[in-house]
Amino acid sequence: MAKDRKPTLTWEREADKDWAASVEIRLALDHDAPLGLADEVLTEAHELVHEEGRPARDLLGDPHTYAQLVADERIPEEHRARIDSHGLTPGERLTASFVSVGISAALYCAFEWLTDGLWIGIGWPSVTLTATVALGVALTGATIATWTAGRLPGARWFAAATIGAVLAGVGVTSLVPDGQLFTVPAPVLILTCLAVVVGAVKFPDTTLDRWFTPAPVDSDDSNDDAWFTRLDGLLRGRHAMPSAQAHGHIREARHHLASTPGDERASDVFGDVEVYALRLSEGPTRTRRFARRQFYGSCALTLFLTVMLIDNLSDPDPSPFWLAANTCSLAAMLWILVNEWRESTTRTTSDPAGPAGPAGSAGSGTPTSPDSPS
Amino acid sequence: MATGPTNTAWTRAALPLCLLGVLDTEEKSYGYALLSRLADAGIEGVKAATLYPALTRLEEEGAVEIEWGAGEGGPGRKYYRITDEGRARLHRDRTAWAAFTGAVASLTRTDEPQSAPPSAHTSAHPGE
Numbered sequence: 001m002a003k004d005r006k007p008t009l010t011w012e013r014e015a016d017k018d019w020a021a022s023v024e025i026r027l028a029l030d031h032d033a034p035l036g037l038a039d040e041v042l043t044e045a046h047e048l049v050h051e052e053g054r055p056a057r058d059l060l061g062d063p064h065t066y067a068q069l070v071a072d073e074r075i076p077e078e079h080r081a082r083i084d085s086h087g088l089t090p091g092e093r094l095t096a097s098f099v100s101v102g103i104s105a106a107l108y109c110a111f112e113w114l115t116d117g118l119w120i121g122i123g124w125p126s127v128t129l130t131a132t133v134a135l136g137v138a139l140t141g142a143t144i145a146t147w148t149a150g151r152l153p154g155a156r157w158f159a160a161a162t163i164g165a166v167l168a169g170v171g172v173t174s175l176v177p178d179g180q181l182f183t184v185p186a187p188v189l190i191l192t193c194l195a196v197v198v199g200a201v202k203f204p205d206t207t208l209d210r211w212f213t214p215a216p217v218d219s220d221d222s223n224d225d226a227w228f229t230r231l232d233g234l235l236r237g238r239h240a241m242p243s244a245q246a247h248g249h250i251r252e253a254r255h256h257l258a259s260t261p262g263d264e265r266a267s268d269v270f271g272d273v274e275v276y277a278l279r280l281s282e283g284p285t286r287t288r289r290f291a292r293r294q295f296y297g298s299c300a301l302t303l304f305l306t307v308m309l310i311d312n313l314s315d316p317d318p319s320p321f322w323l324a325a326n327t328c329s330l331a332a333m334l335w336i337l338v339n340e341w342r343e344s345t346t347r348t349t350s351d352p353a354g355p356a357g358p359a360g361s362a363g364s365g366t367p368t369s370p371d372s373p374s
Numbered sequence: 375m376a377t378g379p380t381n382t383a384w385t386r387a388a389l390p391l392c393l394l395g396v397l398d399t400e401e402k403s404y405g406y407a408l409l410s411r412l413a414d415a416g417i418e419g420v421k422a423a424t425l426y427p428a429l430t431r432l433e434e435e436g437a438v439e440i441e442w443g444a445g446e447g448g449p450g451r452k453y454y455r456i457t458d459e460g461r462a463r464l465h466r467d468r469t470a471w472a473a474f475t476g477a478v479a480s481l482t483r484t485d486e487p488q489s490a491p492p493s494a495h496t497s498a499h500p501g502e
Contacts, residue, residue: 271423279427283434
């Protein structure tokens with residue numbers, strides 16, 4: 001699609017401007033919207049708001065929900081079927097892990113530079129600890145990417161390897177001799193961390209995605225089993241569906257296939273497995289499912305921050321900076337936990353009685369995405 | 375009667391209403407039987423890949439409830455039953471649909487009595 005210059009929209013109300021910004025951000029971050037879609041949608045919304053003379057929120061509803069409806073209606077199913085709740089493919093997930101840890105490590109090195117000077121001492125404990133963190137992050141990223149790719153057994157193996165690597169790393173770190181081996185200028189370490197970030201960004205996500213996507217199965221007797229296993233993995237891994245519900249869909253699909261005359265395969269009857277998994281998971285409970293998953297992740301992070309804070313407090317000479325940083329982080333996480341719990345237990349506006357969708361949205365309960373041949 | 379290729383969007387839009395309508399006439403039913411009922415009524419373009427997601431959505435919205443039946447040497451069968459909420463929605467949507475089709479008819483009506491009959495070669499649409 002030819003991309004024209006981004007239109008400059010002038011919103012008369014500050015609240016409308018905020019609403020438009022929220023829609024644009026949600027489309028970009030949550031739905032990996034194609035270039036130009038947000039501009040197109042906001043231009044339409046701007047016209048409507050201008051013509052009606054009413055606030056955008058009154059006319060079009062909550063920006064988060066509106067972005068979801070736009071994504072459902074205007075982003076092709078095939079595209080949406082391959083991304084997770086954060087709008088990322090498995091490869092992009094892995095890249096995001098390395099980018100996050102690279103930036104965090106660069107900031108940490110900069111902090112050390114400011115507090116301890118240009119030259120940073122390197123000893124066996126720091127070498128083993130750094131190796132442990134790097135390996136732990138790589139394996140954690142692989143665990144998450146494999147899980148969102150719907151390859152659950154692989155994800156379990158990566159999770160076990162992560163725990164093993166961290167425990168081994170901590171054990172080795174406590175055994176290696178103390179003392180300095182050599183010193184390194186802090187900028188070199190910062191540049192090394194940034195090189196990791198650049199390397200992660202430059203590495204093609206499509207190659208990573210290929211690593212995480214199972215190869216197509218040949219048309220033999222095991223074909224349908226592989227298709228159903230893949231569907232189960234996608235429903236539970238990518239779409240955060242509870243096991244019982246996912247298994248119910250599998251049983252129903254198997255029953256349908258058994259009732260179908262002829263020897264049609266599951267892929268003939270139900271189509272592309274990723275698209276079918278998306279269709280089954282797009283109901284009004286989707287937001288709550290993802291919020292619940294997010295809540296569990298936040299619980300683990302809160303536990304980690306609590307342990308860090310206890311460690312700070314039990315130190316006879318605690319660092320005021322880290323004490324303050326850990327306390328603030330823990331308080332923020334508790335606040336996030338409360339909000340995520342609320343979100344995971346309350347019905348959302350995408351329920352049948354919710355606000356009208358974007359222009360032309362179908363009525364309650366109508367599948368919102370354009371159907372494609374399958 | 376068969377739905378033509380251009381009617382896919384109509385079929386999808388009306389599918390939840392049709393499913394509620396069928397379930398309202400039966401104590402309970404299951405996916406394959408519902409598909410047959412739709413086909414018997416002339417809505418032949420619906421595939422399993424569209425039907426089950428629509429039923430799942432109706433279930434999540436509380437319009438239908440599910441019940442598992444015992445399987446005969448295979449996986450158990452999942453039955454759908456319309457709820458009171460589903461009946462209320464059916465009545466509401468039926469009225470809205472009638473008003474909508476009436477409006478469309480009023481806009482597309484022609485006074486020419488010899489208007490062309492439906493195309494004889496209109497065939498069931500290959501898929502959704």
